[in-house]
Amino acid sequence: MSAPLITLTTDFGRGSPYVAAMKGALLTVNSDVHLVDLSHSLPPQDLRACSYFLRSAIPYFPAGTLHVVVVDPGVGTDRALLCVELKNQRLLTPDNGCWTEWARFWPQPPKVWKLTEKQYWRAEVSNTFHARDILAPVAGHLSLGLPPDKLGLPVISWVELALPKHSLKNDALVGEVLSVDSFGNLITNLPADVYLNCLQRIKAVVVDGQPVKIAQVRTYGDAAFGTLVILVSSGDTVEIAEAHGNAAKRLQAGVGSSVKLLLVPPV
Amino acid sequence: MSAPLITLTTDFGRGSPYVAAMKGALLTVNSDVHLVDLSHSLPPQDLRACSYFLRSAIPYFPAGTLHVVVVDPGVGTDRALLCVELKNQRLLTPDNGCWTEWARFWPQPPKVWKLTEKQYWRAEVSNTFHARDILAPVAGHLSLGLPPDKLGLPVISWVELALPKHSLKNDALVGEVLSVDSFGNLITNLPADVYLNCLQRIKAVVVDGQPVKIAQVRTYGDAAFGTLVILVSSGDTVEIAEAHGNAAKRLQAGVGSSVKLLLVPPV
Amino acid sequence: MSAPLITLTTDFGRGSPYVAAMKGALLTVNSDVHLVDLSHSLPPQDLRACSYFLRSAIPYFPAGTLHVVVVDPGVGTDRALLCVELKNQRLLTPDNGCWTEWARFWPQPPKVWKLTEKQYWRAEVSNTFHARDILAPVAGHLSLGLPPDKLGLPVISWVELALPKHSLKNDALVGEVLSVDSFGNLITNLPADVYLNCLQRIKAVVVDGQPVKIAQVRTYGDAAFGTLVILVSSGDTVEIAEAHGNAAKRLQAGVGSSVKLLLVPPV
Numbered sequence: 001m002s003a004p005l006i007t008l009t010t011d012f013g014r015g016s017p018y019v020a021a022m023k024g025a026l027l028t029v030n031s032d033v034h035l036v037d038l039s040h041s042l043p044p045q046d047l048r049a050c051s052y053f054l055r056s057a058i059p060y061f062p063a064g065t066l067h068v069v070v071v072d073p074g075v076g077t078d079r080a081l082l083c084v085e086l087k088n089q090r091l092l093t094p095d096n097g098c099w100t101e102w103a104r105f106w107p108q109p110p111k112v113w114k115l116t117e118k119q120y121w122r123a124e125v126s127n128t129f130h131a132r133d134i135l136a137p138v139a140g141h142l143s144l145g146l147p148p149d150k151l152g153l154p155v156i157s158w159v160e161l162a163l164p165k166h167s168l169k170n171d172a173l174v175g176e177v178l179s180v181d182s183f184g185n186l187i188t189n190l191p192a193d194v195y196l197n198c199l200q201r202i203k204a205v206v207v208d209g210q211p212v213k214i215a216q217v218r219t220y221g222d223a224a225f226g227t228l229v230i231l232v233s234s235g236d237t238v239e240i241a242e243a244h245g246n247a248a249k250r251l252q253a254g255v256g257s258s259v260k261l262l263l264v265p266p267v
Numbered sequence: 268m269s270a271p272l273i274t275l276t277t278d279f280g281r282g283s284p285y286v287a288a289m290k291g292a293l294l295t296v297n298s299d300v301h302l303v304d305l306s307h308s309l310p311p312q313d314l315r316a317c318s319y320f321l322r323s324a325i326p327y328f329p330a331g332t333l334h335v336v337v338v339d340p341g342v343g344t345d346r347a348l349l350c351v352e353l354k355n356q357r358l359l360t361p362d363n364g365c366w367t368e369w370a371r372f373w374p375q376p377p378k379v380w381k382l383t384e385k386q387y388w389r390a391e392v393s394n395t396f397h398a399r400d401i402l403a404p405v406a407g408h409l410s411l412g413l414p415p416d417k418l419g420l421p422v423i424s425w426v427e428l429a430l431p432k433h434s435l436k437n438d439a440l441v442g443e444v445l446s447v448d449s450f451g452n453l454i455t456n457l458p459a460d461v462y463l464n465c466l467q468r469i470k471a472v473v474v475d476g477q478p479v480k481i482a483q484v485r486t487y488g489d490a491a492f493g494t495l496v497i498l499v500s501s502g503d504t505v506e507i508a509e510a511h512g513n514a515a516k517r518l519q520a521g522v523g524s525s526v527k528l529l530l531v532p533p534v
Numbered sequence: 535m536s537a538p539l540i541t542l543t544t545d546f547g548r549g550s551p552y553v554a555a556m557k558g559a560l561l562t563v564n565s566d567v568h569l570v571d572l573s574h575s576l577p578p579q580d581l582r583a584c585s586y587f588l589r590s591a592i593p594y595f596p597a598g599t600l601h602v603v604v605v606d607p608g609v610g611t612d613r614a615l616l617c618v619e620l621k622n623q624r625l626l627t628p629d630n631g632c633w634t635e636w637a638r639f640w641p642q643p644p645k646v647w648k649l650t651e652k653q654y655w656r657a658e659v660s661n662t663f664h665a666r667d668i669l670a671p672v673a674g675h676l677s678l679g680l681p682p683d684k685l686g687l688p689v690i691s692w693v694e695l696a697l698p699k700h701s702l703k704n705d706a707l708v709g710e711v712l713s714v715d716s717f718g719n720l721i722t723n724l725p726a727d728v729y730l731n732c733l734q735r736i737k738a739v740v741v742d743g744q745p746v747k748i749a750q751v752r753t754y755g756d757a758a759f760g761t762l763v764i765l766v767s768s769g770d771t772v773e774i775a776e777a778h779g780n781a782a783k784r785l786q787a788g789v790g791s792s793v794k795l796l797l798v799p800p801v
Contacts, residue, residue: 002537002566003269007554013449014281014548017323018501020274020305024327027303031329032269035303036561036569038554044450045511056551060558060666062565073511076486127486129501132327182547183578219610219661234555234663244579244607270536280716281548284590285768287541287572291594294570298596299536302570311717312778340778343753394753396768399594 003034004143007061009053010070010131011042018129022070022136025122029140038067045073049255050098051161052178056235058102063088068131068139071098076127081134082158083148086110090142092135097161104162116152166190173198173261175238180254184246188259190238198263205230206260207240207251214240270301271410274328276320277337277398278309285396289337292389292399296407305334312340316522317365318428319445323502325369330355335398335406338365343394348401349425350415353377357409359402364428371429383419433457440465440528442505447521451513455526457505465530472497473527474507474518481507537568538677541595543587544604544665545576552663556604559656559666563674572601579607583789584632585695586712590769592636597622602665602673605632610661615668616692617682620644624676626669631695638696650686700724707732707795709772714788718780722793724772732797739764740794741774741785748774 006026012018019040026033038057043049050071058067072094080095087106091099095114103110115134118125120141125133138151166175166189175190186207205214214228223229223243228250233239240259241247248254273293279285286307293300305324310316317338325334339361347362354373358366362381370377382401385392387408392400405418433442433456442457453474472481481495490496490510495517500506507526508514515521540560546552553574560567572591577583584605592601606628614629621640625633629648637644649668652659654675659667672685700709700723709724720741739748748762757763757777762784767773774793775781782788 005561005565009554011449014308015306015310016448017306017320018448020276020320020324021327023303023305024324024329027272028327028329031272031301034565036557037304037571038557039549039551041548043549053551053554057554057558060555060562062558062562074488077488126501128498128506132501181550181552182545221608221611231662234660234666239662278716281575282573282577283715284573284587285715287543287587287591288594290570290572291591291596294539294599295594295596298539298568304571341755344755393768395765395773399768
């Protein structure tokens, strides 16, 4: 039987000892786990970036995975810590809404518990590092088979965080950039199906108010080096890229940049 | 039975093949180990940063953990390589003092061996990469159950490296910044217990010679956005932060910056 | 029996969800694997950097290792995806030549298959993320024991990519910088054996056309702080470094910089 799968996602950065201490605290409870780093380089305290990250990553994990997710500007205040169960996966995370954009995709409601049972925490809990002192040991106990309802009482409300939504009008499909990847590709919130439906009607693409000359393609390599392209991303939204280049630099665009597709009105 | 736990900490950086080659050399001796990356982004050749990192991370790991730690400006010279045993954990590291600040916290003396038995090394040893050619295979052999006294002779002296200490005077508690985390929080060497004892007597906080307006808090979220705060860090020292901001940027401060708490003299 | 060893090497960067999604897709097929990150910070779309990385890392891994390597500027075009078998190790990678510099070192020819059997892929394959949708699940199936010849037909030709070669003349040994590590060391393509053969005849070292004052050493610590040194690297090529410093910054040199050793002609 394989070791329980636990993923780690934080904004702790790559040089600090926080990631190490959190791993140690978890492994002290159960060293027979399969630890997988997702990222420790989320933008500091940026819940929207965390929300986009989780929506893009969690759906690909198998049933039984436990995700520990820590972007926690409210650490040490009275914000709750949660155990969330949905689609046979579990998350341990501060109650800050980072997971609700992911949960939105599933018809079932999640089961959620508030972590209050201190016997599963480290004996001493600091005010500024609940990842090490609460979430990590609780992850260890869950991986040993502890049922989530031992961690605290179920709750039926929590912080909700939604990513900005697109709007479709007669003459325009309007959205914004949710993420810029390491290639400089601009990942927007324009849904692939909506985009494909109005593909024949696109008159112009406008980024941050500036019209851009751009080619509609299936993939980057369909265009010549240096061409700006618009395509369906691997996350099923619209993406703007430069073939073998960096669209973010080229367009001076980033997270939050507006993306507007001007449309010929339907007949 | 779970696989032996081995952690890796280096200053090799994230893009180089050195981390990969070291992992390969270890796994070639024993592939049935539980490898955990702590960090490969320690500041290059910075033993003080390494010392702070280890002190902050190792105490959270379970008995039986083997830590391979490589910040090694003296590679290939006659500096020794050591196997250190303390508190049921082991370290493999160059003899540069990076571990002695951690060891200082424990009353027991460590057991230390000097690595000299070449049958546990790679057949060819380069002059510039002992992590791959000596430490990694030795870690593999230890994880297979080899007793440390097979690696070489015990030694009773080694390089000591101490982090700078605070000083407490009648009218001031004086220390410095040991580390800046990814949030820009300034982690000092002022001990929490000393700070808490003189909390009522603090007249002013002076960073790098400049008085700063600052709020005493329990955690970041206790103050309004943008407020400078002083608090006890998760490592039980004094920390200076900006609520939802970056104190290092705000104060233009960094590792080595002086931090002085001016005190009302005791009656 | 230990879990199958699978390494991951990409240019996805450390903050994006791509690495996470790829890991999830692999673990969904087989969660009982030993996942090892080699690097996710290769320079974006830089096949030469990837080639250098693989040549420097793969030889240290044990028989049976499966390497998933993704630097894929041609994703979604008609470039093939390959399974390569050589020296009892396997690679899954786009057909872009990134592995051929490594393969050059072995007398045996590799066995290579083109991935065409879609039953081992994710049901939906995006045009821009074959790492997640094809390579990751195929890695999972291989780790479960699927023979490579089930993945597609064998092929006998593929893209070849060679790193630039040195040239040895009567009066000069000429090469270039292949890589700069995190210490600022300049790793060249001048072979150690060729260098050692002409060691007594070196009159001058010229980097990017500028003669540099440099000491011939065995290792960094053999010279005083701040001295430029030339030595044999851990990858058996010539390396230029600054003792306890950063040669790349000092010399304003980088990947592609020319390195010329002026020689006294042989008698």
